[in-house]
Structures are given as structure tokens and as C-alpha cells.
Amino acid sequence: MPTLALVLELHHPLPAPGRGAGPEWARSAAEVFWPLLRALDDFAGRAGDASITLAVSPSWSALAADPAARRLVRRELQAEARRREGGRPLLRFVAESGGDALALIRRWHASGAIEAIPTAAAHAWLPSVAADPTVAGAQIGLAAADHASRFDARPSGIWLPFLSYAPGLEATMAAHGLRYFGVSADAFLRGTVLPPAGTLAPMATPAGVAAYAVSPPPGPAVDPRQGYGLDPRYADPKQAPRAALDHAQHFLDRWAEEASTPPPDADADAPAEPVSVVALSAHDLARAWPHGGVDAWLARLLERLSGDGTVRASSLGRHLARNPVGVMGRPAAAAGGPLAARPAGSDLYDRCRAAADLLTFALERRRTLGPEGREALAGMLRSLLRAQQIDWSHPVHGGVDPDEGLRRASAHLARFHECAAALLSGRPGLLPREPGPAFLPNLDPDDAAPG
Template identity: 30%
Template sequence: MSGSEGTFCLVLHSHLPWLPHHGRWPVGEEWLYQSWAHSYLPVLDLVRRFADEGRRDVLTLGVTPVLAAQLDDPYCLRAFHDWLGDWRLRAEHAATLWRGDGVLRSLAAEEHRAATTALTDFETRWRHGFSPILRSYVDSGTIELLGGPLTHPFQPLLDPRVRSFALRGGLADTAQRIGSRPAGIWAPECGYAPGMETAYAAEGVERFLVDGPALHGDTSAAHTVGQSDVVCFGRDLEVTYRVWSPKAGYPGHANYRDFHTWAHEVGLKPSRVTGQQVEPADKAPYEPALAAGTLRTHVADFVDTVVARLRSLKARHGRESLVVAAYDTELFGHWWHEGPAWLEGILRALPEAGVRVTTLRGALDAGHLGAPVDLPASSWGSGKDWRVWDGEQVADMVTANSALQQRLLGVAGRAGQRDAMRDQAVSEALLALSSDWAFMVTKDSAADYARRRALAHTERFDELAGLLGREDPAATARLAELRAQDSPFGHLDARDLYFP
């Protein structure tokens, strides 16, 4: 150990379900393009700046295969380029519409600058998609990359054969995109069932995340799980919840930009939070200078929180300890406008405060490995159990998904000639099994859209299963139509799902 205050790991989990060709506004492709513009572009630009400085092991970045597929997809790349141009046009329109209001006019000018910067960044660095950019930062050691199963299913509810297929396919997909398999994964929703570590070990997974309560709050070190050599890291909720919790956090401060309030005539967000109970029409205009001052306060507060936590853990355990703070990447920029600037602030300020900032890999290299543990069934959702994905509100979806998996296993192909119809059927089934749909229903967030998506992919699976073996023009045309809409994983081979 170095004699520093201790070790801090920032882990970001980047994920959206498959959205192309499935609606635009308010849920659908717009969700992808907003997250891309306001989270993925600035976060990757932040990583680029650290890479240019020669920094290594700055943060751990999880990227789900289904998100990577969208950020590499030619259709999405073209459509996002159009979206960025439209953003700049909306800002120009706002400048005209708001020319009589100095505060709003300045906001429109700032939006125009941001849109122009994003367009330039996209046109110069993203012309060949996301994976070449990501690969450069993995190869340079600036970040540690976490992978995951293909379409982000809630693994504890999967048949073990489907679970293994989805994880193996996801790791292979990441390897194809960046040239190497990640050693760690972000288990979707941090979902865990006892014994899953054995399957992880079989697929070469060396480490994964769980939520703090799964370790009974003892997140000061990583732990091997059960009798395996697979290591789990737990989110430190005392620190993580300082930023974002089910009830409070920095993004809700009155001076920050309000996520929910739109000026629909220009498609921009002109207001600050102002107050949690203030109606949208009564919210004050957003002022960047006010937000910047608050941001500096929250950077300092977070650094103080991490240092205090590390000191208390050291006093308790008699050794340097570890703090892991983990969040959805989309929080930073998409949900919390000021989030990317906050990230850069803490990643620069923590080392100055004597804290080792590193990746999960770096934390193990620094010796933060405790005794083996047996983990309970858990997740990072409400109650820290499975209720979000296996509760009463989604009982019908759970039943439908269980039946779908059995039908899926029934169409798995034996070794022999590859079958495009079978491959597409398996893709549709995996898209139906995305954890997002149950989450959205349980949380009543675009629940109708989520139910429609799950049902649509299930019905498409059944339709394709019924077309297996047919080579007539109608069947071929239908296959081509569905592949044009939903084909995130060209390498997916249904034969890999067959178990003799």
C-alpha cells in the first residue's frame, strides 16, 4: 500500500435497450440520441483528455453489447448525425424566438455552441462508430472495460442454458468490436443468484458488481465468491447515494438544469430545478453561472465524503480501504446536465486529496481483496432483491418469458449449416428478454411502450419459428424485413444454443 487515504473506483454502466426503428418520441430513438449527445459524447471526451495526459486506470466503464451495437450501427450513425444538425437548428430558432430575453438568449447561444461542438466531435472522431474510439482507450489502459450479456437480461430469471448463451455471446461481441474479451462484467441490474459465479468462471469472467447490501454493507474490499476465484465488488452506498439515491442527490439542487421541463416550441430545456414542488410554468430560467458555482461545492463535498469514508473504514479495519461508487453513465449529461463536468472535477480533485483513483483491476493490484463470501440473491433495484423484475406488477411478463425460453431452447439448431431464420428468431427472443421492459413497467415509466416491445419481439420469435424450413419468397421477404429492423448481432449463431 502507498500510505494514501485509500482507493476510490468510479464505475459507469452504459446501457440502453435496442431502440432503432421502434418509435421516436418520447420513448424510442430520441432516448438514444439524447443520451448519445449529452452523455456518451462528453464522457468519452473526458476520457480522451485523460488519455492525452497519459493517465491510466482512470475509471471502469461498462458498455453493454446491445448499446455498443447501436453506437456502431450505420443507420443509427446517420440518424444521430441528422439529430445533431437538428439540435443546432433548434438552438438557432430559440435565439430568434428569445431575442427579447437576455437570459434565455444567452442560453440559446450556449445550446448552439454545444450542438456545434458535438457535431464537430462526431464528424471527426465517430465516423467509423464507437468501437474504434473505445478500443483506443482500452488499449492505452486509460479505462477498464466491463462487458455483459447480449441484450441485458435479468440473469437470475433465465434458464441456465439461455443465461450461458447470452453471456458467452456478449463477451464474444465485445471481443469482436475491440479486439479482446473483458475480464469483468456489469451483471445486468447487479442481479445475482447463488451459484452464478460457477457459470461466470466457466465463461472466463473474473469480476463483477453487486450492490452494497449483498455484502451486508462491507464493501471496503473485493471478495472471492463461494468456492470460486471470481471476485465481486460492492457499491458503497454511503458514498454513491451522496450523488444519486431513490430520494435525493446532487442533481436535484435548485440551481441545476431541470430535466423534465421543456420549451416545446424549440425542443430545449430552459429552466433550472428551482424547487422540487415548483410547477414547470413557474420555474426560473437556467443560469449556467449559478450551476457552475453549485457544481464546485458538490465536487468538494463528494471529495470530503470519500476521504471521510476511507478514514472511517481504515479506523475500523486497520488497513487502507476501498470505496466503489457506481452509476448509470446516462445520469451524467442526459439526466444531470452538469454531470460530465462534475465527473471531471472529482477525478482531478480526489488524487489531490490523497486518494488513489483507479479501476477495479487496479484495486485488486493494490491489494484490496478480502475473505471469500457467500452472496444472497440480490440486485441493485428496489428492496435490493428481485421484486422489480419478478414482482406482482410484472408476473404476467415473467410467466411469458419463462415460456418463451422453453420455446427458444426448442428451436436451437444442431451443428450443421447455419440458418438465418433461426438466428433471427433467437435475436428476437433475446430482445424480448431485456430487463428494461419489466423495469419500465414496475416503475411506471413508459410502461405501455415496454409491454408493447416485449410482446412484439415475442410474437416475432413465434412467427419466425413457424417459418423455419420454409424457403418460399414470402418467408424470405419477411425475414429480410425483420433483419433490417432488429439485427444488432450479426455474429449470433443459433447453433451455439444447442445442448445435446
């Protein structure tokens, strides 16, 4: 019986420096996130032995926990309920949950049906910044600590933004107690060893952390040009349920077929439990269903995963617990993309690497600092991480213009140097606190130290 491992990713870019959540967060929460959370809640209530993985970014958690952002979402949902009848059940579900998305995720994780893990601390292209051990420690360690604080449980794995793996990151993961991560299938197959089962079994890195190959989705679900969401039946409330069921079954059938097909040159000894990993971003799914229906499709897919006797749906942590032994090796570095080394043709990551040198100097002296000094150091860490974020391309109602993204990054770097100057001059108490959603609110500089 093949194992299908579904990873859903929740992420939303933070607002501009010093700003609170805006209408783009409220619309995304009302149109994308809360409908998906409702589908996940239905799954968690009847999952049985099935389980999936939910990767939650610290940025998304900061917005979901922010009281002002919650009020914006509630007003948007109320307006949607007035505009159309279909908005009322969602508003009722949000009201019954108290509008607390993090509490829902905590409950699901405790039940075992949905394993929650963090993404890296900032949506950066990690191969361009994480060669510095201080940055690697901050990206991995602070994400794990923030997740543990938000969800009352230490995570067992981590999800890398854009699957942007760089060799050596697994050592930092191991130092922070993380047991697995995902890489693209092509990076997995370009690694130090050709796995005998291809992408259908994890690879055990020398640090003891497992790497899972993430395959492209087996259907048109995330291609807005030919996706399931273009089916005109979704515009008809009477036909939409049938369309969602058809598309969910098609997706599942193709996925199960791929999971059951070993590579042509595979060894005779197949893995004890072959696994196929597919990751879906909430925003990619929303873009694929431009006229709604993504939550109906996801609900039907999750229903099939929990009730189909021909496949096993498993979170990555559960699969690894059952299959702790794998071929020893290490994936290759992620190949890169348009925002990789020089975002929008800028020298942003060069400036971030220069700032990391100053951060390393400050971190080495963290044990000599008083409370105000450690808070200034925490401000340096937050600002540098936010400067590295290149999530401008996320389809958040048009996304963020790259020039605006670079301006925001420069403002974060300016804040970084302001915190550094206050710390090194011995006047850290003069720093004003930044308004806006609390990103990494309980940041402890010790969690950012290199592993």
C-alpha cells in the same frame, strides 16, 4: 491510501421490433452520451496511473454502431449547435472522432485508462430468468462475445443490469473467462460469509470469480429531488464551472472518507488495498442534472480522480490484478424490485422460461445445423433476450410505458416462435431478416451454450 473504483454505465433501450433508432436515441446521444464521452476522452488523455471502468451494454453498442442512428445523432447535434453557442464544441468533438463512439472506447481501453466491460446481453432481472443454464449462458456468454467483437479485446469482467445477481451466475462467468462482477452492498453483506473488511475488499467466489460490493453514491448526485444539478449556478455559464468544481470535490471528499472508514467490527488486519466501488448510470446522471451540467461535473470529478494524491482511482480489473486473494464466499441473491419477478404484473418471465425449454432443445442440436439453421437459432436467441428486457424504467425522455414494453416483449416472443417453427420444420431459409440496429450481429450459438 484508499482506492476509489468508479463504474460508469452506458445503456439505452433498443427501438421497437422492426424499427430503426428514433428521436429519443438522437436526443439522448446529443444531450447525455456524447457530452460524457467528451469528458471521458479528456480523462483518458491525462489519466496517468488512474483508471476507471466503463460498462457498455450490447444494446447501446448496437445503436452506437448503426449508420442510420449515427446520422440521426449528427443532425441533432447540428441543430443543437444552431440553437446555442455551447453546442458547437461538442459538435466539433464528434466530428473529429468521426462520430464513432466505439472507436473511442477501443482506444481508451487499449490505453488502460478506461477499462471497458459489457453488461449482460439484455437488461433483464436475471434472478427471474437465469436459473435456467441456457439463459444464463446466453446472457453472459453472448455479452462477452459481442463485447470482444466490438472492442477487439476480451472483457475481464461483466456488469449485471440493476446489479441483479443470482447465486450460481459466477460459474457461468468463469466458463467464459470473466474474472469479476458487482453486487449491491446489501447483497454482498448478506452472503455466505461476513467479510472481515465489510464492503472494502472483494469476495472470492468458489468459481474463482471476484464479487465487488457496490455502495450507494456518497452524495446527492443521482437524486433528482436534491441533487447537485439543482444548484441555480448551472444556469449561468459564468458560475457553472465553479459549481461543478465544488460539487465534484464534495463528492470526492465524502467518497474518500467512506473508503477510509472500516466497519466498526472489522478485523485488525485491514485489506492491503481497501476499495470503495460506486456505479453511476449515464441516464441517472442526466436525470440528476435536468438543466445540463452533468458533463462539467463529471469532467471535474475525473480531473480530481486523476490528480488527487490522497486517493487512488482504479478500474476493477487493475484492482483485482493487484489484490488477487480475498475471503472465500458468495453474495446473496439481489432483493428484487418493482420490475423483478412479474414485470408490470404480467406473466412475461413465465413465458420466457417456457421458451427457454425450446431453446435448450434447439441448442443441443446446433452442431447438426447448416448455416441457415444456425441463423434461425441465432434469431431465437436474439428474440428471447430482447423479450426479457425490462429497461422500460430508464429515463429516456419519459421512458417506455409498461404496456408498450409488454407489447414489444410479446412481439419478440412471437418472433422467437417463428424462428423456432422455421428451424424445426426444416425451412429456416424462409425467415426474413429483421430491420433495425444490429443487436448481437455476430452471434455464434456456441457462445450461448451453458458453461
